[in-house]
Amino acid sequence: MSRSEPTPPAVIAERIEDVDVSDEMQGSFLEYAYSVIYSRALPDARDGLKPVQRRILYQMAEMGLRPDKGHVKSARVVGEVMGKLHPHGDTAIYDTLVRMAQAFTLRVPLIDGHGNFGSLDDGPAASRYTEARLAAPALAMTENLDEDVVNFVPNYDNQLTQPEVLPAAYPNLLVNGASGIAVGMATNMAPHNLIEVVGAARHLLAHPDASLDELMEFVPGPDLPTGGTIVGLSGIKDAYATGRGSFKTRARVSIEAISARKTGLVVTELPYLVGPEKVIEKIKEGVNSKKLSGISDVTDxxxxxxxxRLVIGIKTGFSPEAVLEQLYRYTPLEDSFNINAVALVDGGPQTLGLRELLVVYVGHRIEVVTRRSAYRLARRKERLHLVLGLLIAIIDIDEVIQVIRTSDDSEQARKRLIEVFELSQLQSEYILELRLRRLTRFSRIELESERDQLEAEIAALEKLLSSKKAIRTLVSDELAAVAEKFGTPRRTLLTEAKPSIAGAAAKRGTPVVLEVQDAPTRVYVSVTGRIARVDVAESNETLPDRASPVKRRSKHDAVLSVLDTTTRAEIGAVTNLGRLIRFTPVDLPLMPSSSIQLAAGVKVGDYLALSNKSEKVLAIVSLDSEQPIALGTKQGVVKRLAPGDWANKPDFEIIALKAKDEVVGAVQGGDDDELVFVTSDAQLLRFSAGGVRPQGRAAGGMAGIKLSADAAVIAFTSVSPADAETAVVATVAIGSQTLLGVDPGSAKVSDFTEFPAKGRATGGVRAQRFLKGEDTLAVAWVGAAPAHAVASDGSPRTLPESGARRDASGVMLDAVIGAIGAQIS
Incomplete structure (x- = not known):
């Protein structure tokens, strides 16, 4: 082959295996499920922590982030945990850290967070903005880790070790609960009160055969971080017995007067993990969809x-109790909590009841204390061994020095010391490393003292380890100390289920009645400016006769005006400024008819929101009556307002007053009534109401009584033909030069029939002869007997007996009378 020819590629041997897809999927899925169940989602029944929670607490303890140290950035904690122990995303680690810092999530928070760690409606700030350190209870979870109390296992890369479980000085799983979704299973456990759980654990330590009922005497139910009310306890006992159950939680709501004329529902505690924004959103959805009615507004x-503090306004005429039941039904103000107590026990998931959870924890704690005691015993024995060797060396120090100096090297010195003084190898090595400054007389005394102390501690530890009862007692005492240090009072109220108006109506298929029924009622206004009402208790009852006093009269206050009406009727209040204010009595304070106390009513000025402090209510009238409203003014003007001439406004003027004039009295009656004026110069005029033609709202009225110079009208009212024979005139005279409220003056009570009737616009007749120093009437009242006098604060005052001549002088009083009115009937 020539050099120019390319080299042929190497032949790669192919390895192909046939695998059954179903087997591969099953195996892979089981490995994944195992990883999720054991390494991520489920807590250990011993310390109640998932792996990521345990790693965070351990790493923060290793970083020295104690409660007495400064906070560090949460991002730094997340980085340390992720880099050394938890090879997963930083988001999962930070979310877990945040949860352990939230007081509304954990009953006993384990992280002390600084910064925005979120709320029930909003998430936390990023980890670079928040800071964290261990909370004091977390130290109880991680204490004694350096004393071989638990096993340590390698981390993910086998370079470091981490605790398999934390020592957990209190039952964290029950105290703080847990939630997690694994593969094919899930856990959801409610928080409990630390003091109660510790009490149950201590009882189990003292009585290993204790029953569930005995333990539930200590732990009656969950104690949620946000408080609230648990309604119905049967589901809780099921959960404690089997590990599975459910219960309902309700917000803590009170019915309060949020203003003088408006009642509201004030929410101060919500169900577990329910935020106010979620509640407001559901209320708005319910109102828009017509599921909820009677709600005017919601304010956070x-x-x-x-x-x-969540304030839910109730519309006028709706029952707050019925509206609240609707809110429980359609909003998160009532929520369900399902308990599924699944935790890892001996490496496997189990569903545990209350007793089983406590048994596992108590067993873990006994093991921790036993291992800690054994570790301390071994360390003290080791130290005692060295101390005894030092004492031998100090006693024969000269010979020890001679042996060392005559040895060729340290190895020979060690061997000779062992031979000469019968020392162990550890003792000889320790003596060779001894500093010369320890060879003093005081060092020997210190060593002897340390020897005695070590021997005593060793004896105590050996005695402890030899007795299972002593170990259980020590565990119980340590639990009591933790409960005393970190325990807090119960927050959640436990109640049996109450009948629900909405639920009962739904079962019967009948609509829920939210509005207050339009029942007969009587409205009172007192002379001291309070307003209240009395309803008829039963539908077949009738209101008591106003002329017949009830058995238990109020000891305070007198009646200025009274009106028989119905709960939902629209009535009007007439003020001294000539205004009529519309309102309904449904939201007025309700008094029992058997014991009417006007002092329990609301201030009429607050309830009706009067325009200024000088405006006051003179009478309450019916807007459905066909009888005119008669008004009398300070300057002697009289007017009868035509019935039905009402403006379509919440309030409007009903008389055109002249400058510096004001209304002094208002009554509603027919033409057969007699109108009565009483002036400051003791003149009384009575004339027929039929002689005054009814006028419209814009009219200014007509002359009612002719006044002398410097005189003014101080009282105006009417007397019906039925009351004329029993009516009385009560007057109080004083001197105008004396300070008001200082001189009691004189008073008299005369029969109304003593005063002759005269025509309208005349001067009237004398109602009381002035004594020396008296020149004006301070108080006057005309009405059905008996007259009831009170002080300015409503406390009773005594009037003379009735029957005095109309122009007679008064009887000297021993106390100042602020006002006169009718007795409550």
Missing amino acids: LTDRMKGL
Whole structure:
């Protein structure tokens, strides 16, 4: 062959094997499944950690990231773990680190995070922006790793070693729960309270044959990081018995007055792993799809200072309890949690109940303490052996030095020391390395003290290792110390299932009634400015006769105005500025009819949102009545407003007032009633309401009473023919020169029939003769007996007996009267 000819290619032997595809797929799938189950997805029942979690905690401990050290970048931790122990993506490692730092995910967080580690609705910042270090409970998970308490296995490239399992000073799997999806199986375990779980573990240590019922006395149910309420406990017992079960969690919700006229549902705790944005989104979807009704708005007031606060406004006329039941049914305010307690035991996945989980953990902890004690015993024996050799050397130090100096080399010196002083090889080597400064009298004393201490410790460890009961007691004591250090009170409330309005109605196939029923009710306004209502308890009852007082009267306050109406009716409040404000009584505070306390009502000014502090409510009236509303003003003007002349507005003016004038009284009645004016100069005028022609809203009224100079109207009302015979006139006179609220003055109570009727626009008749120093009326009231006097704070005051002449002088009072009104009936 010539050099110019190309060299033929080498013949490569082909190796082709026929493989059954199904066998190959089955084998490959089993290898993959094995890897996922054992190396990624399932936690170990002993320390409750998946491999990636265990590697993160171990590597951070090796890096010295203790709670008393500074935080380091999370990216640095991720890099160390990925490069040395966990050959997977950095995203998986960082996500695991984040989860271990989230207080809303773990009951006892293991990582102390600094920066944005996410929320229930938002993810965390990137690892380059956050910092981390071990939390204090993580030290209890990794302590004593240098004392041969667990086995170490090679890492992925056989260059380093890592713990097969962590010592775990507390039952982490039960305390923090776990979740993971493997191949053909999954695990989902709820968090529990550390104190309760430790209590059960200690009971099991003391009573190895303890039953599940006994353990459940310590662990009644899960304790979720976000609190909430667990409804129904039967599913929990199933899970504790078999490892599988489910329970429902509900948000913690309170019904509160979010404003004077509006009731709302305030959510302060949500079900486990449910965020407020998810709840708001579902509520909006439900309202738009007509599944939810009665909701006016949703406001998220959550902040770092007050925590979660989600306010759900309820429309007027809807029952908050019924709306809440609808929210439980259609939104994540009620959620289900399915327990599937699958964990690795002796290298294989098992489904474990509560007792089995505790048995595995207790066994692991006993092994850890036993191995730790054996390791400490061996180390102390080794040290004692060296100390005894040093003591021999120090006692005969001159001869030791002579032996060493006369030896040719260190090997000969070692052999001669062993022969002369009967030392071991370790002792002789230790003596040869001894520094001269240790050869003092004080060093000998120290060594003798150390020898005695070592001997005592060795005896204690040998005694411990010889008694299984002592080891179990030590494990129990260490668990108690951990619970005392890291335990916190229970957050989740455990309750039996309550009947659901929505659920019960759905089963019956009947619609859920969300709106408050339109039942008869009575609305009260007190003289001190509070408003409340009383409903009829049963549908077949009728409201009590207003003339008949109830058995238990209020000890405080008096009635300014009262109206019999229905719960959902629209009524109006008349103010001193001549405005009428529409509202319905459905959201008013409800008082029991057997014990009416007006002090329990809401301030009428807050409830109706009056325009300013000087505006006050004088009366409440029906907007469905055919009777006119009569108004009397400070300047003596009277007006009757034609019924039905209402503006289509929440509030509107019903009289055109003159400058510096204001309404002093408002009543609703027919033409047969008598209108009554009382002035500051003690004049009373009564005349027929039929003589006042009803006018429209824009009218300014007509002359009602003729006033003398410097006088003003202080009271205006009406008396029906039915009440005329029992009505009384109560007045309080004072001196205008005295300070208001200081001089009690004098008061009298006369029968209304004592006062003759006169025509409209006249001056009236005298209602009280002034005593020396008195020149004005401070308070006047006309109505059905008995009159009820109160102080400015609503506390009762005493009035004279009725029956005084109309123009008589008053009886001196011993306390200041702020107002007079009707008694509650």
